[in-house]
Amino acid sequence: MRSKTKLAFIILLFAVFNLMGSLHLMAQTVWVDELDLSTMTQGYGVPSKNKSLDGNILTIAGEKFDRGVGTHAESLLTILLNGKATTFNARVGIDDEVKGQQPAAEFIVMGDGEKLWSSGIMRIGEKAKSCSVSLAGVQKLQLIVSDGGNGNYYDHVNWANARIETKGATTFETYNPIVSEPYILTPPPPAEPRINSAKVFGVRPGSPFQFKVPATGVRPMKFSASNLPKGLEIDKESGLITGKINTKGTYIVTLKAKNAKGEAKKELRIECGDKIALTPQMGWNSWNCFAQEVSADKVKRAANAMVESGLINHGWTYINIDDFWNNHRDSDDPSLQGELRDADGRMNTNERFGDMKELVDYVHDLGLKIGLYSSPGPWSCGGCAGSFGHEEQDAKTFSEWGFDYLKYDWCSYGNVIDGLPDNDPYKVSSLSYNGGGELETAKKPFEIMGEYLREQPRDIVYSICQYGMSDVWKWGGSVGGNSWRTTNDITDTWKSVSGIALDHEKSAPWSKPGNWNDPDMLVIGHVGWGNTHPSKLKPDEQYLHMSLWSLFAAPLLIGCDMEKLDDFTLNLLTNDEVIAVNQDPLGQQATCVHTIGDLRIYVKELEDGSRAVGFCNFGLDILDIAYNEFNKLGIDGEQTVRDLWRQKDVANIKTAKDDLSLKVPAHGVLLYKFTQAR
Numbered sequence: 001m002r003s004k005t006k007l008a009f010i011i012l013l014f015a016v017f018n019l020m021g022s023l024h025l026m027a028q029t030v031w032v033d034e035l036d037l038s039t040m041t042q043g044y045g046v047p048s049k050n051k052s053l054d055g056n057i058l059t060i061a062g063e064k065f066d067r068g069v070g071t072h073a074e075s076l077l078t079i080l081l082n083g084k085a086t087t088f089n090a091r092v093g094i095d096d097e098v099k100g101q102q103p104a105a106e107f108i109v110m111g112d113g114e115k116l117w118s119s120g121i122m123r124i125g126e127k128a129k130s131c132s133v134s135l136a137g138v139q140k141l142q143l144i145v146s147d148g149g150n151g152n153y154y155d156h157v158n159w160a161n162a163r164i165e166t167k168g169a170t171t172f173e174t175y176n177p178i179v180s181e182p183y184i185l186t187p188p189p190p191a192e193p194r195i196n197s198a199k200v201f202g203v204r205p206g207s208p209f210q211f212k213v214p215a216t217g218v219r220p221m222k223f224s225a226s227n228l229p230k231g232l233e234i235d236k237e238s239g240l241i242t243g244k245i246n247t248k249g250t251y252i253v254t255l256k257a258k259n260a261k262g263e264a265k266k267e268l269r270i271e272c273g274d275k276i277a278l279t280p281q282m283g284w285n286s287w288n289c290f291a292q293e294v295s296a297d298k299v300k301r302a303a304n305a306m307v308e309s310g311l312i313n314h315g316w317t318y319i320n321i322d323d324f325w326n327n328h329r330d331s332d333d334p335s336l337q338g339e340l341r342d343a344d345g346r347m348n349t350n351e352r353f354g355d356m357k358e359l360v361d362y363v364h365d366l367g368l369k370i371g372l373y374s375s376p377g378p379w380s381c382g383g384c385a386g387s388f389g390h391e392e393q394d395a396k397t398f399s400e401w402g403f404d405y406l407k408y409d410w411c412s413y414g415n416v417i418d419g420l421p422d423n424d425p426y427k428v429s430s431l432s433y434n435g436g437g438e439l440e441t442a443k444k445p446f447e448i449m450g451e452y453l454r455e456q457p458r459d460i461v462y463s464i465c466q467y468g469m470s471d472v473w474k475w476g477g478s479v480g481g482n483s484w485r486t487t488n489d490i491t492d493t494w495k496s497v498s499g500i501a502l503d504h505e506k507s508a509p510w511s512k513p514g515n516w517n518d519p520d521m522l523v524i525g526h527v528g529w530g531n532t533h534p535s536k537l538k539p540d541e542q543y544l545h546m547s548l549w550s551l552f553a554a555p556l557l558i559g560c561d562m563e564k565l566d567d568f569t570l571n572l573l574t575n576d577e578v579i580a581v582n583q584d585p586l587g588q589q590a591t592c593v594h595t596i597g598d599l600r601i602y603v604k605e606l607e608d609g610s611r612a613v614g615f616c617n618f619g620l621d622i623l624d625i626a627y628n629e630f631n632k633l634g635i636d637g638e639q640t641v642r643d644l645w646r647q648k649d650v651a652n653i654k655t656a657k658d659d660l661s662l663k664v665p666a667h668g669v670l671l672y673k674f675t676q677a678r
């Protein structure tokens with residue numbers, strides 16, 4: 001009996017220990033600050049354990065926290081839970097260390113691709129919000145902070161007290177679905193000559209003609225052209241075609257380039273008529289890189305880099321000066337001070353620019369073209385002189401200086417609509433963004449400048465900038481515009497680029513040769529609006545950006561520091577097969593014709609009957625699928641499938657029966673061309 005009692009006691013003890021053990025296993029807390037955060041991505045700096053981004057105590061609206069993660073929007077942490085967690089809890093908000101700035105951010109918790117919780121947009125000084133989310137059955141948890149819609153400047157954000165309750169797990173693995181290491185896809189150009197020009201070029205009768213034959217291959221190279229229309233000649237050394245065509249018409253010219261390795265030929269259709277910019281503009285603009293710090297010297301250096309980097313051999317042509325080339329209404333910077341106009345009312349350049357004609361000639365001598373910026377209001381967006389009341393004179397001045405391009409930016413025109421104090425535009429010191437209201441009011445300032453530009457004795461590409469107000473894509477062409485921005489300013493974040501891309505769809509039917517929808521400049525390379533840094537877009541996001549802008553037939557305007565072009569950026573900018581999609585003479589803008597979850601499939605019909613197709617993965621997981629719904633893409637029969645980034649054929653398929661296997665990186669793209677097999 002005694003021994004039986006003893007045995008029962010031992011069994012009981014064992015059971016109690018076991019129970020305690022499993023109770024212990026059931027009630028684990030895993031703190032996010034204990035996990036491997038090396039896979040976490042963020043817009044600036046590195047994730048900070050138990051501290052704010054700047055290394056201070058985590059503080060949200062005065063409330064202090066001992067634990068948590070300080071990060072910076074856009075940020076992403078992916079945690080593999082494998083169904084072993086029960087809840088996620090945190091207090092979230094913007095850290096007090098950025099007081100005085102205007103950060104805005106949104107905290108988002110995703111489970112297996114579904115949004116489980118969102119904070120809504122939070123601002124500085126807002127109390128920490130409590131997040132408590134059930135994770136029953138969730139395999140993959142994603143903690144995301146997005147930029148809140150105003151760019152990610154000073155978005156120092158905290159996941160305070162962030163922890164996961166588990167059913168026994170004591171830690172979790174983290175991982176990053178978006179590749180961080182740049183990888184190069186564009187093969188180097190061959191040593192033999194290859195002519196990379198667009199197939200068509202538009203000029204008006206009597207306008208000075210300037211077209212540089214872009215060709216890759218070893219130098220020295222000799223250029224020639226047969227069937228050049230009367231009035232044109234080609235420089236054999238540089239490949240620059242100049243002169244003037246007086247008679248309207250279509251001229252088919254054969255371009256030739258020869259070097260020690262061989263000879264290349266390509267047909268160029270010159271359309272001499274009313275239309276210019278028959279393919280989207282390709283060039284560089286100073287804004288995304290220098291912003292208010294631009295100077296003639298920096299512009300010259302960008303132009304030199306365009307030549308020295310070899311970009312000129314791929315068709316990159318325009319060097320565009322944005323805001324801040326003339327005097328400012330009230331800047332403290334001495335180099336921006338001075339009379340806005342001379343005694344005859346002619347616009348003055350500021351001290352940093354001085355002799356504009358000299359700069360224009362310098363750029364032209366390199367075989368490039370050059371662009372300038374102004375506003376229909378009294379002030380530019382940055383507060384420099386605008387063209388209001390001087391439109392005719394300014395168009396003439398820009399033309400006399402020799403400019404080939406004008407970006408005309410709405411900004412303070414809202415003041416004109418609002419009514420000017422004492423009828424004196426120069427008394428207006430603040431910007432009014434009144435968007436124009438009535439259609440005629442919105443169109444008027446662009447119509448005025450459009451007409452004056454058209455009167456000039458040279459072709460000036462007219463780039464309208466008013467951020468897509470009043471459905472500009474529907475009427476931009478009728479006021480003489482060659483392109484028009486469809487959205488607000490771009491920044492180098494996934495949110496900005498993907499948001500603009502999704503929004504761009506609406507304008508597609510209006511894209512055509514000479515009339516381009518402009519989703520704003522490229523944010524690859526070193527960008528930064530006066531203080532540059534490598535683009536915050538991940539490599540796959542940059543491939544997607546460049547692929548979509550090509551599919552969209554968007555103006556391709558490089559926004560980076562041209563003296564800091566790295567191999568990865570050059571690889572993005574020198575893929576002639578990708579550029580050819582952008583420059584296709586049909587001028588069609590791709591639209592998304594088929595969606596499978598986060599996979600958006602864009603199709604652009606090309607002049608030769610083939611189709612460029614972008615399989616674009618907007619999601620956070622690699623997509624591995626066998627695709628066979630070709631009828632949705634308007635593709636059938638036997639097709640050769642070419643990977644344009646890799647410049648190689650990857651499949652030959654019969655659409656009725658074959659699958660195409662696709663592996664699309666997260667936030668990445670496969671850009672293919674489908675051609676009817678012969």
Ligand code: GAL
Pocket residue numbers: 287322323380381382409411465488489
């Ligand atoms: C913005 C425009 C930018 C840049 C800037 C100059 O309105 O969208 O691209 O030109 O003005 O101040």
